Amino acid sequence: MARLATLATRMIVVLRALAALPVRAGPAVALGLGLIFCVALAHDATAQQSLSPELMEELEGGAVPGDSLGTNPISDKWRDVRRGVQGTVSIPDKQAGVLVQSHGENWRNFRNGPLSTYSVWGIVGMIVALAAFFLLRGRIRIDAGKSGKTITRFNDFERFGHWLLAVSFIVLALTGLNILYGRYIILPVVGPEIFGAITYAGKYLHNYLAFAFMLAIGIVFVAWIANNIPNKTDLVWLSKGGGMFTKGSHPPARKFNAGQKILFWLVIVGGGSISLSGWALMFPFEYAMFAKTFVFLNNFGFNLPTDLTPIQEMQFAQAWHTMVAVFMIAVVIAHIYIGSVGMEGAFDAMGSGEVDVNWAKEHHSLWVEEVMAEEARTDTDKPGGKMPAPAE
Ligand code: HEM
DSSP, X not given: OXXXXXHHHHXXXXXXXXXXXXXXXXXXXXXXXXXXXXXXXHHHHHHHHHSOHHHHXXXXXXXXXXXXXXXXXXXXXXXXXHTTOBOOOSSSOGGGGBSSOHHHHHHHHHIIIIIHHHHHHHHHHHHHHHHHHHHHHXXXXXXXOOOSOEEEOOOHHHHHHXXXXXXXXXXXXXXXXXXXXXXXXXXXXXXXXXXXXXXXXXXXXXXXXXXXXXXXXXXXXXXXXXGGOOOHHHHHHHHTGGGSSSTTOOOOOSSSOHXXXXXXXXXXXXXXXXXXXXXXXXXXXXXXXXXXXXXXXXXXXXXXXXXXOHHHHHHHHHHHHHHHHHHHHHHHHHHHHHHTTTBTTTHHHHHTSXXXXXXXXXXXXXXXXXXXXXXXXXXXXXXXXXXXXXXX
8 A cells, every 4th residue: 555655646746747848848858757767666666575575564564663774775764763863843742753762662572572471471480389389288287276266366457458458459460461461362262342341441440449559558558567577586487488388387476477578568669669650650741750760770870861751751660560560460479379278277367357376376476475465464454354463
């Protein structure tokens, strides 16, 4: 089509030139122009032939040719375009003078290439690792068996915050993954109409549940920050692998063990970072978070670009948002495993809020001691409560 249009334009130019000439000079000039026209046509045909079939297919399919190297006739033009040559425009948005934003092509290649590929590896890798762990270690049981007595682990406020976080995160993860992979996995199965409807609804869910997610991060931060300050017990817990790999090993822990503290801080920092980059994506061209971050990082010896255009800011926001989100998804899959099928008695903590005392003694021995001590103290404070004997 594009070739036909070019030919038609050239013919019109020739005909106009002919019409403007004196009648006597007509035949000679017509012959000359005809000759030039034929040479141009032949040159054009050779040029078309010299393009590889793959590049022709790309051009006709509307794709941006990234092939700026080489000796084919359009190389020079694309070389300039790839360098981001800027023309002049009279509208306020001067960026419109850039025909092809060269970084956009790099971003597109990164998003559809390594970012998509390694994200699959990360998520599938985590699932495979957990399956292997389950096969080798099996379900982590309560070694002493259930005692039948329970202890309150999380109150309503904590569980509300947790489930708001969990539900919003899972929906955000699924709708986000659909944006990245839906067209490869869901589209071929359900067809364009259903896929369009799913993705449209998913996009709205993704935008609006982002606010629930941010609120939930705030709630869990307030509820659990005091229990997540690292201390020496965490080093002992980590050195013993949390007892995860050895049956009967239960390193002491307070309300949260070192593994849980790591998860907590990942959720706060990672979730916060996803929120900021997501916010920038939701309100496009309003923020320059990456340029500012890069200026800050350059103080520590980095050499990152700080003169970013608004569209580059968006590209960095998208890439960062996806990278951190995929990392968080992999981590949360492991968390969901250990909080449900992976460990007997764990789910009750977030289900009813009450856990079996033996479970608590095995996994959070120091916390149980603290709760018991606190109960004993409040008992003695109550009127008629048991007073400790002088020797106690
Ligand atoms: C169906 C999904 C989920 C299940 C079954 C689940 C289960 C649990 C359980 C049982 C606990 C308490 C552990 C204990 O008593 O020591 C917990 C805590 C926690 N959960 Fe989840 N959770 C889920 C999803 C999520 C998601 C999506 C996030 C974050 C994005 C999250 C973040 C946390 C955090 C920060 C804690 C406190 C630290 C910890 O115990 O690891 N959870 N979860």
